[in-house]
Amino acid sequence: MKTRHKFTAYLLIVILPLIILSIIYWMHLERSIQKERLEQAEWAGTVYQEYIDQVIRETKENLELLSLSSSVLYMDNEKTELLLKWIKDTDSRYAGIYCLNRDGVSISGTNKNFNHYYLIEQKDIELAVKTQRAVVVGTKELYNPAYNYFSIFAPILDHDKKVQGFLLAHIRLDHMENMLKILSPTHTFILETKDKTRILDRNADGFTGHSKWVDIPLTEVDWKLSVKVPDKINTNNMNVFLMLVFFTFFFTHMIYTIIEELIVRRNTKNQKLLNERQKIDFVGTLAASTAHEIKNPLTGIKGLVQLLVEKHPEEQDQFYYSVIMKEIERINSIVSEFLILGKPMAQTSSLYDIRSIIAELRPIIESEARHFNIEVEWNIIKEPILVHCTKDQLKQVILNIAKNGFEAMEVGKNLRVRIHHENEWAKIMIIDAGQGLSEKEISKVFDPFYTSKKEGTGLGLFVCKRIIESFNGTIEFSSKPLNGTTVTISLPLIKDHP
Ligand SMILES: Nc1ncnc2c1ncn2[C@@H]1O[C@H](COP(=O)(O)OP(=O)(O)OP(=O)(O)O)[C@@H](O)[C@H]1O
Ligand SMILES: [Mg+2]
Incomplete structure (x- = not known):
């Protein structure tokens, strides 16, 4: 102050x-x-x-x-x-x-x-x-x-x-x-x-x-x-008065100190949040621009390795090339996630019925589910649910979350996708029956590079959160260890469509 x-x-x-x-x-x-x-x-x-x-x-x-x-x-x-x-x-x-x-x-x-x-x-x-x-x-x-x-x-x-x-x-x-x-x-x-x-x-x-x-x-x-x-005030009464004044001063001063402390704490918290946001923005923009520059030479390297694969058919060489290709794929997936970080700023959103986006996404999710030997249950209301978003990005978010669900579940289980609206919000719920998460783990899932997977980048949910927040929505996890996880995406519902 x-x-x-x-x-x-x-x-x-x-x-x-x-x-x-x-x-x-x-x-x-x-x-x-x-x-x-x-x-x-x-x-x-x-x-x-x-x-x-x-x-x-x-x-x-x-x-x-x-x-x-x-x-x-x-x-x-x-x-x-x-x-x-x-x-x-x-x-x-x-x-x-x-x-x-x-x-x-x-x-x-x-x-x-x-x-x-x-x-x-x-x-x-x-x-x-x-x-x-x-x-x-x-x-x-x-x-x-x-x-x-x-x-x-x-x-x-x-x-x-x-x-x-x-x-x-x-x-x-x-x-x-x-x-x-x-x-x-x-x-x-x-x-x-x-x-x-x-x-x-x-x-x-x-x-x-x-x-x-x-x-x-x-x-x-x-x-x-x-x-x-007798005369009105004697020293005894004066002492009582002075004591009351002292206690009032002590009390008001204490209130002042508490308020001051609360304001300082709030300011520090706000400042910390602002710093965090600026840091993430900066990293996001830097990552996206760098990723773009990496992608091109990476495509060149990938093409040349492909040529080498054909040129050297020996078993030993083929093994080396397969490792190189796998690592290139890994770099590629990280770079792709980084690229998305820069996109919310670049792309403009328009009005979509979530159901139409889901219709396009459904075959991709189902083929992915087959890969994991998992069934997907769809539960979508019959009326249109309009939201402002960028189609590809929303697809990317739903796919990322569904993939996390597949990865968390054992073979033969079901993943449920529920789409409905509640008050002023469009709701997309992705419910898996996987190993679940503790409170502590939930608090970390949106941190960049937080992953429990050997091959994971830990960027999936970080990117998802950024995208959903750019649509003025929220993304929430509710889970208990061994009890499955429900991820709820809430987007502002557009009611009065001309
Ligand atoms: N449905 C889920 N059930 C259990 N744990 C989950 C679930 N979704 C996310 N997690 C936990 O959150 C971590 C972060 O997820 P995130 O999608 O950001 O990265 P990742 O899946 O590890 O890597 P990537 O998405 O790049 O493959 C995961 O490693 C996993 O531990
Ligand atoms: Mg993931």
Whole structure:
């Protein structure tokens, strides 16, 4: 292949597919990673939300339950304190639990420092009085980062459902954060109240406007949990991408190498065939022209030897002359075959009915058969079979093949000649019952000078093939050792004869 063609092929087979596939991989990778990260963030958010909701719900329930035993709580401050302390100690989520009066002032609890302090705001007290249910405090004023907790309180009701005071629990944010970290350690999240007070956050320092967040509302309180979707591509994904690109390059490069190798092989084969054909053409033409020049002096020599035969009747001389004559005959037969090689170019073909050619050839083949003590069976269809050929050459081919059949058979056997047409082809089949040929022998029969016979030239089939190919036909051998041989000549059938 030329360098320019090579470059174009490389561009089309390797570079272009590599670029296109890389873009597709990249897009696909980005999309699937994005989806995966989003799903991960949603999953983590749901897990966090369930935990926070569970803490709030359980605390609310506990406080509401405890407030039912209001008589105990109000009768004896000491007992109340012991009870609250016991509850706080058994549950690590609580920073402290307090009993407050109707105004939200602490009267007893787990931390005495808070006694006589307002621990809830008026508006939250009003909400609890109104709903008579536990309230989660999420206001800015009460949330002091130094304390690191948030509050839940429930009203203590008397028999007439009037609010007597409140029970308040401080929930530890550090404990909650640790638990969330255990549930899913890698995610960044923020927990905010309705008025954007940040209750809890983790790794949220790197917050940028480009980051994507998934918002999950809590069910127990009107707060919002936001979980950050991690950045799109990390080194791991990059490695996957680079590996895919590498394998694609490796694969396309391999395809390119295979194609290149196939093209080189095909070109070499074509070149070899062309060389072979040119060689045969050259040898054929040379042989034919030389043969022509040999024929004339050979005829002269033959005439003179004939004279010598008559002149020297002694037995010894006659033996020598007979050997000379036999050798001259042999040269003559080789030269005749060579002459035919040159003829396809010299003679022009015309339209013939194969049956008429066979009619002329039949007596010659039959006399030859008699010589070998063999019978010939003719099987010829009744309608005309028209082909373009040179009459003498086609005769020569059929005769050569029939002779090979006679030579291959034992005395008393039959040679069959079948002439018919099949689709677009006229078929001449010469079937003998001789010793047959192996696959390997069949591959050699058309080579020039290939012969298994003592007296053979090995040119018969070589010439036959050349002639049949000059008529645009084919000649095929099918045989098995000891099973006879079928030689099929196929010539293009002429159908529309004017
Ligand atoms: N019908 C056949 N059965 C068995 N072998 C065959 C048959 N036809 C050809 N062959 C084999 O092919 C070889 C080549 O045949 P080809 O006609 O080219 O030359 P040849 O017959 O040996 O010599 P020539 O044709 O000059 O007498 C033969 O020597 C023979 O071995
Ligand atoms: Mg022969």
